[in-house]
Amino acid sequence: MINFTYVRTTTAKAAVGLLAKEKNAKFIAGGTNLVDLMKRGVTAPDRLIDINAVPLKQIELVGNMMHIGALATNTAVAEHELVKLHFPLLSLALQAGASQQLRNAATVGGNMMQRTRCGYFYDTTMPCNKRAPGTGCGAITGYNRMHAIFGGSEQCIAVHPSDMCIALVALDSTVVLSGPKGERKLKFIDFHKLAGTTPDKDNNLLPGEMIIRVEIPTNKLAAHSYYVKVRDRASYAFALVSVAAGLELQGNKIVDVKLAMGGVAHKPWRLLEAETFLKGKMATEANFKSAAQIAMKNAKAYKENAFKLKMAPNTLIEALNLAKSKA
Amino acid sequence: MRDKSLLKEDTDRVDGFDKVTGRAKYFAEYQIPGTTYGVLVPSTITKGKITGIDSKAAERAPGVLAVVSHLNRPVVAGYETGKDQGVPNNMMKIFYTDQISFNGQPIAMVVADTYERAVYAATLVKGTYAKEAFETDFEKNLSKAKAPKNPAQASYLRGTADAYKNAAVQIEASYTLPTETHNPMELHGILANWESADKITVYAKTQGVKATQGTIASTFKLPLTNVQVNSEFVGGGFGMALRTWPLEIAAIIAAKQVNKPVKLVITRDQMFTLAGHRPYAFQKVGLGADKDGQLTGITHEAWGHTATYEDFTENVVSMSKFMYNSANVNTTYKIVPLNVGVPIWMRGPGEATGAFALESAMDEMAHSLDMDPIAFRVKNYTEEDPEKSRPYSSKNLKEAYKMGAEKIGWSKRNNKPGTNKDGNWLVGYGMSTGVFNASRGRASAKGILKSDGTLLLQSAASDIGPGTGTGMVQIAHEVLGIPVSKITFELGDSSFPTAPSQGGSATLSTVGSAVSDVCNALKAKIAEMATQSGLSASAKFVDVLKKNNLPSVEVTMESKGGEEQKKYSMYSFSIHFVQVKVNPLTGVVKVSKIVSVGDSGRIVSPKTARSQMVGGAVGGLGMALTEETVMDHRFGRYVNNNFADYHVPVHADIPEIEVVFVNKPDPYINPMGAKGMGEIALIGFSAAVANAVFNATGKRIRTLPITPDKILA
């Protein structure tokens, strides 16, 4: 048997301390991703540190910051009155993810840390630089329908599969981390990383660190926010392409806009240039189209995912249309 | 809707309570003292030879009893009798040689005292291989297609070949269906227990206890009576449990080796390699018509894949031979051997594959003729079977077209595609026809009337979910007038009177006839006993039994069709209507309404019949929009072999489904006038969706599934 030890903690401090002690230890939260990976032989931690009893489930407004604890479940966040009121984009994105049962168990921290769904990553007999560095990328010349069109590397074209993170990156969130050297903050956009030459690392979390919470600044986008997820079936499928769009409108003028795309890159893909283009312009179909074109600069498709070059800009336009027309 | 007078009592599913409360026991839930657990070790190469199996570490692992492979397995009597003899179907002989024919082929089975220990030990078994070049890419190997040996699938010609090429209006198109995997919820496997050296009991997952009994008996050279097969409940089959798989034989071999009961339940990814799939299919259809829409030629050519080690064939082009009135028809069907596990019939089998092509082409032709698709079909309606030149036993399709068109709101359909909108979404309507052989085979049943007022019926039939027991109880109720609550139908036991496997929509017709005959015989017997013992001929059977001091009276009978089967062509028909909404920006297709019409004789059990049609529509939705088994041909391995990535429809994909039955008895097929309906529920459905998508967008999608990328392409 592949044995591992299991320990429960009740404080973040103890959790971080335990993590530092053992090289091959991992936190377990909802377990919806980690347990699958263990069963498939993709990962084999020596120790599981159960953090579910750590009191990090808060969902509250602190001044003009929304604080969401790393252990708040996806369901709790999606259905929270304050989230629905101030950040409907986050609520919509969460509800577009996985299934109700999974969302009931999945946590904010676990969602951020979930691994890619690339089939080559999951099949231990196949090459995969993310799972086994140096073995090659199965997807680049293989079945890459679900894969990245932005920021890919020679070594890995996997995408980050989260829906929640697309909304969080669009909303200028910050991640609060705790590690052996104390707490630090990281902009959400800098939390996940591109594959580059280290595809085995999904993000910039340092060894021994724990996600404590996410902070989202309040904004005026709530009235015109939309999350569009294009997928192969209506629920319980990962995004082919998804778009989080939030508009602040004065009449038909775009005062502020936040845009991010999912299913297209190794990290949640913020569309800053398209935002800059739209700011101050009118919310017209023509401007949406131009923004979509800008957003697609540097996109690169592979054999099976060329459709994303059309689907991605179209979905951006659809999301902007829906955000705009939302009552 | 249905004619109430035809039906005495509409009943709930007789096993519904047991199923929803978990009382129903499936094969994997049986526990025999001393049970051990088997886990298969799959080959990681696609073709070649096993050069070694290092099982030392596994054998040393805690709890391991054996690592069974071709190197050490016990003698299997049926294996040693020469080439394919003794093993029906040329089934791959498991653990027989060092030969690997497909990726995932089991090279060994680990048996341990617990499942977890067996799972772990299986990871320690290391196979070494001499790899050989392999072929898994269907389209690249089309040139290697061969004609099937089965004469039923020989090429067919009526009139002139390729007559469509001379027609005023012509359609020529190719259609592609990817490999699909059955994916019932219940995983496959078996619990095997040798009671003695030559006597075995198994708890199986099978659509035919008798077929399983026969295969096991011949593989191990045992008398049939020494093989007991139990399979009372089956957690979905969709065709994949219509045969005994080598993995089941593997567990029986292992049980012999360790001399203990062995339970094998395969994993979800093994369901993709070891338990069949719907073969990839490529089809070309040519249709010719005159300006008025009269068909003058139909050409239908189909290719499907099979395994290199066993031929699998199915009826893909049959519908084209008789469905429409065309003087000239030619069809061919060929198979392409690939290094994959062998396919097996899946949901509406080959007929569903063929109907996708033919019914899409019919829609394309109607469009070319600028005719309404229903009017075009009615124009080419056949009152007689043109293939066999004989009448249909019954066919009420014209009425069915009307019923369905009304329910879906066909009048709202615009014959010009891309013109109907709901906000930003394009709206389309599509329809198609489905047809499947309505057969009646040979079956036996036993009926026991008891003095406590109950009736017990037994037959070695199966119930993979359609509600066989429910139907049988209703048939008995109609003949004998006993309340359904006092009738029990037992099945799934190979010691019961013989019944065929549950497939090809034949159970209700075949086993139902046996039940009907047995009940009529019981009725006659009771009447005779009544008069002989001085009671009136219409006396209640309880009173007759009491008067005669008998605890029960019993009849066993075989029942089968007769001359009528030669005089008439017997088919069940369906028509599927769908409304779709298509988002032109994102390519998302939503099926927003479904109406399925069944013309399958008299409806014996309305509730379960409706469920069949609903289930078929859902399976059809999967075929049309979501299901595809993807292989990486560099490795010969499937890349979406799990429930997250192999997309069966979820509730959110399934709209309101309205089911309508013509419900007119067939005068010839069987005593009930009921024709089978499992397959027609799905056959043709995918074409209705593709046709509706065309109507909505003007885009003809000829490769399933219709995923958003194809709409945008």
Ligand SMILES: Cc1cc2nc3c(=O)[nH]c(=O)nc-3n(C[C@H](O)[C@H](O)[C@H](O)COP(=O)(O)OP(=O)(O)OC[C@H]3O[C@@H](n4cnc5c(N)ncnc54)[C@H](O)[C@@H]3O)c2cc1C
């Ligand atoms: C079939 C299926 C479909 C799905 N579909 C979608 C989808 O459509 N969209 C989507 O967005 N997601 C989807 N998911 C993924 C799901 O959202 C994730 O599995 C879930 O969010 C993970 O959360 P968890 O709490 O269960 O994490 P766990 O499985 O417990 O942990 C995952 C990882 O996060 C680490 N971790 C957990 N908490 C912390 C913390 N506080 N600090 C540091 N590290 C931590 C763990 O060590 C582990 O490595 C799907 C999952 C499945 C199984």
